[in-house]
Amino acid sequence: MNLPRKIIIGNWKLNDTVAEGTVLLHKIHQELKGFSTATIIVCPPATHLYPLHRELTSLKSEPKIELGAQNISDFESGAHTGEVSAIMVRDLAKYSIIGHSERRTHYGETDDQITRKVAIALEHGLQPILCVGENLQQRHDGKAHQVVLDQLNTDLADVTAAELKKVIIAYEPIWAIGTGTFAKPAEIEDMLRLIRNALVQSFGQLASTESRIVYGGSVDAENAKTILNLQGCDGVLVGGASLKPKEFATIVRATDK
Ligand code: PGA
Numbered sequence: 001m002n003l004p005r006k007i008i009i010g011n012w013k014l015n016d017t018v019a020e021g022t023v024l025l026h027k028i029h030q031e032l033k034g035f036s037t038a039t040i041i042v043c044p045p046a047t048h049l050y051p052l053h054r055e056l057t058s059l060k061s062e063p064k065i066e067l068g069a070q071n072i073s074d075f076e077s078g079a080h081t082g083e084v085s086a087i088m089v090r091d092l093a094k095y096s097i098i099g100h101s102e103r104r105t106h107y108g109e110t111d112d113q114i115t116r117k118v119a120i121a122l123e124h125g126l127q128p129i130l131c132v133g134e135n136l137q138q139r140h141d142g143k144a145h146q147v148v149l150d151q152l153n154t155d156l157a158d159v160t161a162a163e164l165k166k167v168i169i170a171y172e173p174i175w176a177i178g179t180g181t182f183a184k185p186a187e188i189e190d191m192l193r194l195i196r197n198a199l200v201q202s203f204g205q206l207a208s209t210e211s212r213i214v215y216g217g218s219v220d221a222e223n224a225k226t227i228l229n230l231q232g233c234d235g236v237l238v239g240g241a242s243l244k245p246k247e248f249a250t251i252v253r254a255t256d257k
Contacts (some may be wrong), residue, residue, distance in 0.1 A: 006228055006255035007168065007212055007235030009129060010042040010242025011070065011097060021048045022055055024245060029059055031249035036062040038255040039235070041095055041129075042242065043068040046084045049092040063252075068095030068129060071103060074116040076124075086117075086124040095127045097237075099155060101135075101174045111154040119158040122166060129168045129237070130155055131216070132195075136175035144173075145194055152198050161203045165210035169195055170237045176217025178239060185230055188215050192232035221250040228254055 016024060021044050028042070040063055044052055049067060056065055073083035089096060098121060099114040114130070121128045132151040134144040148171070159167060171191045176183050183191075192213050199208035215227055216237030227236055235255075241247045 004212070004234065005037060005039045007039040007041065007214055008248075008252045008255065009068065009095075009097075009168075009170070009214065009216075009235065009237045010040075010248055011100070011216075011237060011239050012042065012044045012048075012243060013070070013102070013239060014045060015243055016044070016048070018048050018051050021045075022051060024243065025052055025055055025065070027245035028248055029063065029065060031245050032063045032252055034062050035249075035252065036064070038063075038252050039066070040064070040252055041066045041068045043070050043095070043097055043129075045070065046089075049089065053092040066095065067093040068097060069093050069126075070097050070100070072096045072098065072117055072121060072126070074113040074120065076120060086120045086126050090124050090126050093126065095129055095168070096121050097129045097131060097170075099151075100131045101133060101172060101177060105174070111151060114151075114155045115157050118155055118167070122159065122163050127166045127168065129170055129214075131170045131172050131237070133172040133174055133217075135173075139173065139175065144191070148191060148194065149198055152195065153202075156202065159203075161207035164199065164203045164207045167211050168235075169199075169211065169213045170216045171195060171213065172216035172237060178218070180218050182218040182220075182223050182227065183215070185226060188227065188233065189231050192230070196232055219251065221247045221254075224251040224254040 069089045103109040134147040212234040214235040219236045220241045
């Protein structure tokens, strides 16, 4: 049986001008010359999607790098100043991060909005990278499982079993994001198992096998191999380290057995 390819997602967040992002993209491509055995996705700021999409169409050699947005609107069009819709993004990117904890925490994004974003993304052919995860207090209070299950239940409420295979779930414990402290291997495996079981329960065994579950939170060149080899781990979502081409390339290469 062919094992599915591991997925490495770089989340550039609010960093780099278009010129800097273009250089970064080329450096990543250069560092990974010829590498073809992982799915590599970079999620730059929205302003970079068009120019980077053009750059990527001119890069013919491996690795193939795909683009994702960092967010989309929960509306398709209309009077929503400052928003970018799935319809605008879909010609430029294949994926969109949805429900990142920074959006939930800093911008008050609710699970109801995230439910709509996931549905709109799927409707317009964008694959959602849905982020879920508990904060430190919730973990200390023994509520981590419940928080993640509640997020999944709401955020995937409008997804059909047939659509589930398009959804990538990113388990990102908030206390591990940008802190340099990644979750312990046993904690990660435990959550990946919980999420997988929840998908099986809601969507059935067959539909759930095809959806991918990744981990995010202080992934770096040193811990990538350990995390990627964990039971049930289909890939990683990388923030800070995705801005450093050599380190990001090392993380991608860590998918090699
Ligand atoms: P980090 O960010 O790798 O810098 O912890 C991960 C994320 O926010 O997706």
